[in-house]
Amino acid sequence: MSELAQEVEPNEIAGFRREVRAWMQANKPGDPGFKLPQSFLEVESDRQFEFLRDWQRKVFDAGYLGLDWPAEYGGQGDPLKRQRIVSQELSRARAPFLVNVIGLQWAGPTILHYGTETQKKRYLKAILSAEEIWCQGFSEPGAGSDLASATTRAERTVEGWRVTGHKVWTTLAHKSKWMILLARTDPRAGKYEGLSYFLFPMDATGVTVQPLVKMTGEGGFNQVIFDNAPMGREALLGQEGQGWQVAMTTLLFERGAAEGSGGGQATSSAESVQRLASLAKRARRGGGTAAEDPVLRDRAVELWIQEEALRLASLRARIPGLNLDRPQALRLMNKLVYSEFNQRLSELACEMLGPASTLWLGDAHAVDRAEWPRAYMNSFGMTIGGGTSEIQRNILGERVLGLPKSK
Amino acid sequence: MSELAQEVEPNEIAGFRREVRAWMQANKPGDPGFKLPQSFLEVESDRQFEFLRDWQRKVFDAGYLGLDWPAEYGGQGDPLKRQRIVSQELSRARAPFLVNVIGLQWAGPTILHYGTETQKKRYLKAILSAEEIWCQGFSEPGAGSDLASATTRAERTVEGWRVTGHKVWTTLAHKSKWMILLARTDPRAGKYEGLSYFLFPMDATGVTVQPLVKMTGEGGFNQVIFDNAPMGREALLGQEGQGWQVAMTTLLFERGAAEGSGGGQATSSAESVQRLASLAKRARRGGGTAAEDPVLRDRAVELWIQEEALRLASLRARIPGLNLDRPQALRLMNKLVYSEFNQRLSELACEMLGPASTLWLGDAHAVDRAEWPRAYMNSFGMTIGGGTSEIQRNILGERVLGLPKSK
């Protein structure tokens, strides 16, 4: 969302923001001359990956990652607020996203929460520096919305465990050193109790990463087959059988319901209403421009009001006194509202473009390099991934409003 | 809906239509000088009732009711098509609705279907002539969407049964001679098997009719308490324990999924997009009129397209070759689509009126006698009564699309 920085701030904070903003302007990479991914869901080529990894390392070296993580693990022990400012300035600068997002936002905070001292020392710094990339192994072909029905097995061995099964939506698996893995350690135990959470080494034997092609035709989004793949005892995070609980913590971070990430954003240049407006002024429609069409204007403003509400909610969420009736509501609804907002925004852009929206990646005359139809299709990654919108509504109804379970 | 007669017809049909149309023009009653109900859900005063009963008798005496019912029961044994034309011309003329609608459209066809010869001879003619008014006793405080959970008991006696229980939404009960009653004859049998269907005499002892006031403040919509109220053997329609099946047949007629009513429509002057348009041209909005506001224009046309689709669907529904993939779809979806269309239409009218929509029945300056806010509120009678929109969607999903039951 645009203009994330519209708040009156105390001086030291404002000063830090100015410093970060200046650094972004000076160091933000230019157009690489090849297609960049819109999000971490479509990193395909090595050059894309290396470009993005270099960018994250640069941000880290500048001291702008892990500000809120303890110094002994590679962080700086600063208040969370400062890290938030960096994230805001990253998207304000429309800088590329930080490629190790799963490490920074999901694995990292979970390890900080459940990890042993050894595990924290071992993994956290390399997440910030992007030396070691992480992927996620939760979803399976038969376990999407119903994550707890995961059937991938981790069988005890003398050294640790051997994993056999099939995980999907394992974005970045082909570039990853580690995977946060949810696997069944006790098939006889209950659906939830039988699961454990592991930090799995992707270079183990018996691991096959297969590309999955998205509806856009882009790759980067793949699946992993495990055939008796071994891991050591140290791979276990939390207790055996505690996997569901640990995974739920990860999802809290993933869904933005809890803060504490190492920093960064999952997408480059989130589409904003300001960009929609500039498109509307260029898009021809019935003689005039889309910006002059009263019905499209009305819909664009509806989105503007939503966008401002989301931005202001991120401020309001940090003022306990303004959230007394429903303390968790704003954080828990953010993923649902933002992902559907983003979907409507990119679809409206396609409608504004009209016939011109039918040109695709690589066509010389495609408006904004076909960014809009591509963004519209990729928007489903957000309304489906990390818990579909339907599941989000169940969660909100049950956890926030106390409505009875739908099962 | 407007212009129901826009079809090219064979001559004898067209001739009959001309005749009916002429009769309506000549005989349609004028403004009675007092408030008329918008639908059978709000008949309050005796003068309203008598006015409407006289109108139905006049239509019957003219030979325009029960055309498709057998002659021996007071009908004329004509093809259904002719009755349909009368109904179309009734609403085209914006004539008052026929007050015995429950008899004509629900009880009558059900009796024709399940009744003994004696029952048909006894009840049908008096339905057409409005000599005997009918009401419906299906819903209960605890059994709305879940009709089959009705707990009103009918206990066997030597002469027949005694009824004890509580029915709601018993529209017109205070004017009715008979009620179609769904009651539990065998509490030990299954939820569905324990129900029987009766033609209950409202003048029985132990029957109390209490007014229920609607959200509009209007009455006519009431509840009935049964305290050991007796009825004879002849009251049973169909077999004992067959009540659910018989009631489902009634609901098919009620929901327009099956045709064969004695004629007439449930509401006077259904609001139409044409009337919305004439309002829009009168309604002031921001200097100009609502008709000039591009966003309201767009929404009004959406409704026009819906209205034409409903009108055209009523033609298409009678062309088997154009309904092969889903023969029941158009009829089963009609109630849902029409009731929600009507609700959106009357709400949009209120939005067009703006501040003027805040004046209510009886205010000297209320536009169109506050017809629009009143119609908006009354529209919920249709989205809730006869199976809520939510239940309608279950029915369509399960019966038409073969989706699994939601229970």
Add this chain to the structure above:
Amino acid sequence: MSYPQIPADFGFTEEHEVLRQSARRFLEERCPISEVRRLAESPLGHDPALWKEIAHLGWLGLVLPEGHGGAGLGYLHLALLLEETGRRLLPAPIFAAMLAGFALEAAGNPAQRARLEPALASGDLVATFALCDMGGGWEAAEIEATAEARDGGYLLRGVKPFVIAGAEAGLVIAPFRERGGELALFAVDLPSRGVRVESEIGVDPTRRSARLVFEDAFVSASARLDTAGAATLHRVHVRGFVALAAEMVGGAESTLLMTRDYAIARKQFDRQIGAFQAVKHPIVDVMIGVELARTHVLAAAAALDHEPDSAEIPARMAKAIASEVYPVAVRKAVQLHGGYGFTWDCDAHFYFKRALWSRAMLGDGAHHRRFLAADLLGPSA
């Protein structure tokens, strides 16, 4: 213009929370829905004793200066308070009093304010503001009523419908067009000669209104508030957007809770209906709408407190989104209460009617989006 800067903490303090809690507790006790029903069916429509209590709590003078009997608080206080009164459908003309206060603050000279504000704050004077002109128009350009200078005073002509509490008010402030076309606000005592007051029969029984007909009503020169002009009326409107939106969010919140509670209590098919996604998900969507609208109301109030001159965009956004959310909340409430929701016995219809009233007044969603569009996209075709 774009969305103005507001403090990251919205300027929220403990003080705000104290006001919100005391208001909620007071209204829970003094204004349960049973009382709202009783008053809705009474001739007057509200309870003068309750009015006095509200005045003593300092609500009527909340944003009026301390020197004039007010509490000298800000718009975030006001928004939090009106959210609570809207939540309870408080059947007292407090919203009208707020509009009158905005008008005095915007247009009154020191003498006029010193004369009227103390009476307004103490509740001795029931003051109201005539938003609409004949035909329902309310924006500066739509004001047709006229004021003609005559014998050191003015002759007022025109019709002002939908005036909240118009039948009982002791003072009405209303815009009139002077020779030359300039708008001025006049504070007219009621009753007074030449002003015919016709009680209206309104959709919303918890908010009574009247139609004021000015037939060459003569008022003294001092009745004309000092600062004239469309900009002054606009100032009143912008504050009105936020105040009304705050009430609306409160009403939508109650409607949401009522529906939530019913979905938990009501069983069909041997299950609580709230377990059905066809019931649960619409309720969740209403909750999301309420939270987004509440966020806009609080932010707009903060903008009025800290950036009053650039609060128009936040205020319009707040009224626009509240005008979308409240009507949906009440529609779902009636629908999901089923047969019971359609009856007078169910409380849902009181909120339903207030929602219709509130969307219709001071501009609905489409109205405000049209203005906002000019800001986002430049002039229309």
Add this chain to the structure above:
Amino acid sequence: MSYPQIPADFGFTEEHEVLRQSARRFLEERCPISEVRRLAESPLGHDPALWKEIAHLGWLGLVLPEGHGGAGLGYLHLALLLEETGRRLLPAPIFAAMLAGFALEAAGNPAQRARLEPALASGDLVATFALCDMGGGWEAAEIEATAEARDGGYLLRGVKPFVIAGAEAGLVIAPFRERGGELALFAVDLPSRGVRVESEIGVDPTRRSARLVFEDAFVSASARLDTAGAATLHRVHVRGFVALAAEMVGGAESTLLMTRDYAIARKQFDRQIGAFQAVKHPIVDVMIGVELARTHVLAAAAALDHEPDSAEIPARMAKAIASEVYPVAVRKAVQLHGGYGFTWDCDAHFYFKRALWSRAMLGDGAHHRRFLAADLLGPSA
């Protein structure tokens, strides 16, 4: 104008049913989705053999006169056929051929029709129609390409993007503006000197297109179709609305069935997901939309058959509602297929892309509603 009279039976006969059934059977066999996938990934994008078979079935000449190798059938036949081809995403330029046929019927003189229609009907000639002009505009007023009389022929200048099958077509019919501003349709052989053909990379791999750049392309006088004028182009458009809407209804129907089947087959939480109302009800709403849109398409086709001169309202309504329903159907299809729906392996995305293409061409819902509003409500502000 208002909605015209159409026969109560839509003019439907057994003959129509025979065509529909044979088309459905043929396409089930020759054009399964696996074949669509194969062709979508092939360079040409369609199968010339299949094209020949379609021609032999008489589809290409369906509404062309029998004397010219056509079947001389009506628009209800056409609508029923295109619903079937849209249902299967038939990757062959049949829609383009229909547009070309409409243009010849509307503008060609006997000689021109006699020369071109037989080749079109036999499939020997792949003909197409250039709907859009530079920048994507397609309405008469937006046509900027020019035709200048020169040496007994014409010089054509301008850019025509998004031309279906432009890269392989042997003939393109396109509107150009003549000196004096009048529009005329020209039938231009391809390839020909002065016409640069650039294949486009389109969103929809099952419907290929090209950008035709006319750089002083010289054509003979006979290339200019006889009946000029915006009204002629409008005739082509009105028929195009119905033809495209018919395809869209077919596509929405398939999408609906695919989603319905998945909701029955897929289990989560130990239940078929179709048992969840959050899945069931959106599918039902799509079905309702499909049936309402289908009704409009059939009625518009009947109007073209029986009241051709007053078919504009029905045709616009058909394209408007199809343009709302199909995009929703595909959005729900991808969403309700979950993680699988987001992959290339799931067939949903082919329909998704066709839906985007179809809404964008020949006017979306808001576009047509703007025209219809003038009819319902008179001129806009």
